[in-house]
Amino acid sequence: SQTIHQWPATLVQPVGSPLSLECTVEGTSNPNLYWYRQAAGRGLQLLFYSVGIGQISSEVPQNLSASRPQDRQFILSSKKLLLSDSGFYLCAWSDSGTGANVLTFGAGSRLTVL
Amino acid sequence: QQQVKQSPQSLIVQKGGISIINCAYENTAFDYFPWYQQFPGKGPALLIAIRPDVSEKKEGRFTISFNKSAKQFSLHIMDSQPGDSATYFCAAKRPGSARQLTFGSGTQLTVLP
Numbered sequence: 001s002q003t004i005h006q007w008p009a010t011l012v013q014p015v016g017s018p019l020s021l022e023c024t025v026e027g028t029s030n031p032n033l034y035w036y037r038q039a040a041g042r043g044l045q046l047l048f049y050s051v052g053i054g055q056i057s058s059e060v061p062q063n064l065s066a067s068r069p070q071d072r073q074f075i076l077s078s079k080k081l082l083l084s085d086s087g088f089y090l091c092a093w094s095d096s097g098t099g100a101n102v103l104t105f106g107a108g109s110r111l112t113v114l
Numbered sequence: 115q116q117q118v119k120q121s122p123q124s125l126i127v128q129k130g131g132i133s134i135i136n137c138a139y140e141n142t143a144f145d146y147f148p149w150y151q152q153f154p155g156k157g158p159a160l161l162i163a164i165r166p167d168v169s170e171k172k173e174g175r176f177t178i179s180f181n182k183s184a185k186q187f188s189l190h191i192m193d194s195q196p197g198d199s200a201t202y203f204c205a206a207k208r209p210g211s212a213r214q215l216t217f218g219s220g221t222q223l224t225v226l227p
Contacts, residue, residue: 006157043219044158044203057213090157101146101207103215105157 002027006091006106013113019064019078021109023091026072031093033074034103035066038088050074051096086113118206120218127225133191135221137204140185144206148215149178149189152201161202162189194225 006023013019025031035047046059048066056066063082067075074091091106119138127133137147148163164171164178164187171178177190191198201222205215 044217046213049213059213092157101148101163102160103148105159108155108157110155 002093002104004091004093004104004106006109008109009107011109011111013081013111015083015113016080019076019081019085019111021076021089021091021111023074023076023106024072025093028072028093028095030071030096032096033068034092034094035074035076036090036092036105038090038108040087044090048076081111081113083113086111118204118216118218120204120221122221123219124222125224127194127223129194129196129225129227131194131225133189133194133198133223133225135189135202135204135223136186137188137206137218138184138186139206141206141208142185143208144216145209146207147178147180147187148205148207149176150203150205150217152203152220154200158201158203191223194223196225196227199223199225 003026032051034049036044037047038044048056048058050056050068053068053071063085064078089109089111092103094103121136125133146165149161150158151161152158162173162176162178164180166182169180175192180187201220203220204218207215
């Protein structure tokens, strides 16, 4: 069966520090991968998605970047965190191809920028 | 065109009551409409989904009603339980899009014991 792992679960970082959140998927190959952000009490904002290694699409201009160095690994990064980067970050995957419907989320990473 | 509008923002229901959450969309190209359930501190999980060729889908106490002409769909939770307390998101997907889902803004449901 497929599983998705996301870490760290909780992170407290000072403004201006770097960020790296990691996500891996097991039990599938060539998945579509996604990073979402959920601000407190708000909805789900799609940040990045990837259909393959090195292929990243950005949905919103921001202080963050994403990379996919391996087929089942997706990394969310920042060189210098802002207060507004605080939130709940969710990695998700779906089967590859444009017909896949089911989106499966990880447990999330809660980032607090102080 | 890409928006999915969800209401209410929050909902309080007594145990045993019916919870109803509504969503509306504009893009008639959407062909898949799921609902996700999210407990505090967890990632959302797929609850139930429907395609526009049917008007209703039921799974246990959860039912999706779909009105294609009105471009609206809703989630009904029958015999609501305190364990149903969570945030619910509706979503919609266009065919042929790897970008996946457009989510509603979420409804925080509280079921009182």
